[in-house]
Amino acid sequence: MAPEADQPLSTPTGEPAWKQRAVERSTQAAKRRAEQRVERFLDAAQAIMAEKGTTDFTVQEVVDRSKQSLRSFYQHFDGKHELLLALFEDAMSKSAEELRALAAQQSDPLDRVRVVVQELFEISRPDLSARQRPLFSDFAMRLLVSHPAEMRVANAPLLALFTELMEELEEADLLRSGFTARRGAALTMQTVMFNAQSSGQEGAHPITAEEIWDYCANGFTMDAPTS
Amino acid sequence: MAPEADQPLSTPTGEPAWKQRAVERSTQAAKRRAEQRVERFLDAAQAIMAEKGTTDFTVQEVVDRSKQSLRSFYQHFDGKHELLLALFEDAMSKSAEELRALAAQQSDPLDRVRVVVQELFEISRPDLSARQRPLFSDFAMRLLVSHPAEMRVANAPLLALFTELMEELEEADLLRSGFTARRGAALTMQTVMFNAQSSGQEGAHPITAEEIWDYCANGFTMDAPTS
DNA sequence: CGGCAAGCCGCAGTAATGTTCTCACCATGG
DNA sequence: CCATGGTGAGAACATTACTGCGGCTTGCCG
Incomplete structure (x- = not known):
């Protein structure tokens, strides 16, 4: 996986390859964190549904249950x-x-x-x-x-x-x-x-x-x- | 239809028959008016649905279209x-x-x-x-x-x-x-x-x-x- | 005709809920 | 060590179903 020759194809903006890779490394950590947060929202929602037997929970409930913030929820999901x-x-x-x-x-x-x-x-x-x-x-x-x-x-x-x-x-x-x-x-x-x-x-x-x-x-x- | 003998059955409260009939006559006019109002709400709702192609109209829209009041709506319907x-x-x-x-x-x-x-x-x-x-x-x-x-x-x-x-x-x-x-x-x-x-x-x-x-x-x- | 009871209207107000905003904070990476 | 961007907490906003209240109209009865 060292497709340096291909880089031009994937960097039509003219960004140098090293910069892309560096950015990507930063990005991946953030991505992992993001995925973990998403996971927590998902788990919380599932737990609530299992308890109440309906999809009529409020976003707030999911947020509380997942011990995260409303702000964060809407950063990771377009909506309920x-x-x-x-x-x-x-x-x-x-x-x-x-x-x-x-x-x-x-x-x-x-x-x-x-x-x-x-x-x-x-x-x-x-x-x-x-x-x-x-x-x-x-x-x-x-x-x-x-x-x-x-x-x-x-x-x-x-x-x-x-x-x-x-x-x-x-x-x-x-x-x-x-x-x-x-x-x-x-x-x-x-x-x-x-x-x-x-x-x-x-x-x-x-x-x-x-x-x-x-x-x-x-x-x-x-x-x-x-x- | 002169079931005077049956009246006691339908007036267990002891109301005389003539009074019942009189009340009923008054009542029926009111009933007709009520039905007409209900009809107007129904028609308005149907017209709106035909235009928008969905049931996602608001009660207010129905009220406006029917030229009646919100208060009246809830007097005739338990809800949307x-x-x-x-x-x-x-x-x-x-x-x-x-x-x-x-x-x-x-x-x-x-x-x-x-x-x-x-x-x-x-x-x-x-x-x-x-x-x-x-x-x-x-x-x-x-x-x-x-x-x-x-x-x-x-x-x-x-x-x-x-x-x-x-x-x-x-x-x-x-x-x-x-x-x-x-x-x-x-x-x-x-x-x-x-x-x-x-x-x-x-x-x-x-x-x-x-x-x-x-x-x-x-x-x-x-x-x-x-x- | 005069008054009264019932119904109706307009409007403001409540409640629930999804969504966005403000702002301070802090953790991560360079 | 600092800048940046994600995060937390909560307020704020928007929509909508629904309700309470006071006043007005209407039709009915004596």
């Missing part, structure tokens, strides 16, 4: 929204990893999709997991309507997992004819997550993980028609 | 939430009626479900109908997480329609074996509405009405297995 977004993206990619690990335990491609669908349904339902994952109910919904692009980014890891699983199905000729893996991945993922959201809203007949799997896999019509 | 809820319930039952009329134009039970699914999808997508129906994106999502019981009430008309259509399918033996009409109705309705919500979030490959119908009807697996 950015904080929540960071936590949400993190939670989503962690969940995607967990689900991927779960899928890996199954040998049959169809079983892989099944366990992922059922587990995603469980961790997405508000009544059971709101306390542990308020981001999935509260924040995800608001993000979907107010910042769909950011939602798409946050969903990417999970969507990738579903796409892989669907492609496996495709290769094993287990996908319905004329059905694209990409579309099926998005449709299934969203169907599972959102139906989980409104489970418990269904008065006396809450939907179960088995039912949602059955539905996604087979639809509701007889096994032949559709025109 | 109640206003939105009223508009939402109204929009939902109107949409349910429109969809029911649309279904009636089809003779085949499966076609009835299909047109309803496809049209519900279209009117629920945020990109096209946000301007006309911000309640369906904005408010519905928030209501789902913050007041699921109210959401259930608001959804009831639409759910009833889906249930009827599903029961028709059941009677015509077009429903998959071991599949309940009630569950299918809820699952399908929510799947359609929510997937519409996130359509357009799908970068370059937005889901279409045909695809969602295909998915709901048939799922993604081959036409035989599931174990």
